[in-house]
Amino acid sequence: MSLFPFLDCRQQLYLPVGDGHQLYVEESGNPDGIPVVVLHGGPGGGSSPMQRRFFDPEQFRIILLDQRGAGQSRPLACTEHNTTADLISDLEKVRQHFDIDRWMLFGGSWGVTLALAYAVACPQRVTGMVLRGVFLCRQQDMDWLYTASGAARLFPREWQAVNAPVASLQGSLLQRYSTALGGDDAREYARHWCNWEAVLAGMMPSPAGRGSDDELCMAMQEVHYFLAGGFLDQPLLEACAGSVIPVEIVHGDRDFVCPMDQAESLHQVLPNSVLTRVAGGAHSASHPAIAQALVAAVQRLTKRITA
CATH class of the missing domain: 3.40.50.1820 (Alpha/Beta hydrolase fold, catalytic domain)
Structure with a gap:
């Protein structure tokens, strides 16, 4: 159909x-x-x-x-x-x-x-x-997405790519991106964040650079909601x-x-x-x-x- x-x-x-x-x-x-x-x-x-x-x-x-x-x-x-x-x-x-x-x-x-x-x-x-x-939106579902024991095992190179920009920060991947997205370079971090999900969805990632409005919305909202267990x-x-x-x-x-x-x-x-x-x-x-x-x-x- x-x-x-x-x-x-x-x-x-x-x-x-x-x-x-x-x-x-x-x-x-x-x-x-x-x-x-x-x-x-x-x-x-x-x-x-x-x-x-x-x-x-x-x-x-x-x-x-x-x-x-x-x-x-x-x-x-x-x-x-x-x-x-x-x-x-x-x-x-x-x-x-x-x-x-x-x-x-x-x-x-x-x-x-x-x-x-x-x-x-x-x-x-x-x-x-x-x-x-x-x-x-269970903890195990978010662990699959955002910890080394989940989808990262299937896409190790792409997992490294989403971790590298926030490697100097403290906490889990969600916590590190929460910190990064609160700074002046939020759009760059948003691009890295969304590229990880694009790979998992079978889509082509975007070149490194400033994220679009859509990418900024996605990164900001996902980190906000998932740190709170989806509210x-x-x-x-x-x-x-x-x-x-x-x-x-x-x-x-x-x-x-x-x-x-x-x-x-x-x-x-x-x-x-x-x-x-x-x-x-x-x-x-x-x-x-x-x-x-x-x-x-x-x-x-x-x-x-x-x-």
Whole structure:
């Protein structure tokens, strides 16, 4: 199944959500269609026009947004008043702004973390979820990403490259980058940080230099959230276990950002979930096999929630 063609937004706006934050939000598709909100990864990854292409624009009312401190939201890369509880509250403000009673959640990577946390907090507002590249934000998941005993064993040269710029600082990799990103050369450190994740996602790293706004947002937000354990009140698997919300899980078996065991563990605790294992699939939603699986998952979930 192929992606749907690019379509223009029907409206774009900045929504004030408090604490000095304004969210960039856009709406496209059919205003009378099935509401779906897209939750980007990172934290700090920002939304993309490509994310509209997983949905039939004649069938769906598509809401994209940039979470606090990400993408086009204001202030840029801001970590103040920026927790998972804040993001859940923001989603409720967006839902109410568009006068939506219940909506489908579509999230990838950190977007899965946020989708699950929102579904725990507001289950009555969720019709179903499509979750790609499951990230549970457990300590073991962050250890896989940011310690020598995890993905570093598969990519030793790239692991050395992300460690070298902060070698003179103290603490864990997250703590060292937290210090470095607070200095004058934050954009250079952001580039190094994002290159490590790019390698794990099967993407080409960028040349050394000053990171873009997107890279700065990603680095600042990820370090901020992961040092705080994702600002989660309780482990996600424990919190969502037994939920009967219809869920489609899509996960690639070549995902080195979020290994398959996270998707397997989530599937086991959600009795109304379907897990699609994508052979050769990497982490990114733009990977061709993952993209096709996501379009199919959306269509399956649509039949399940409208039957």
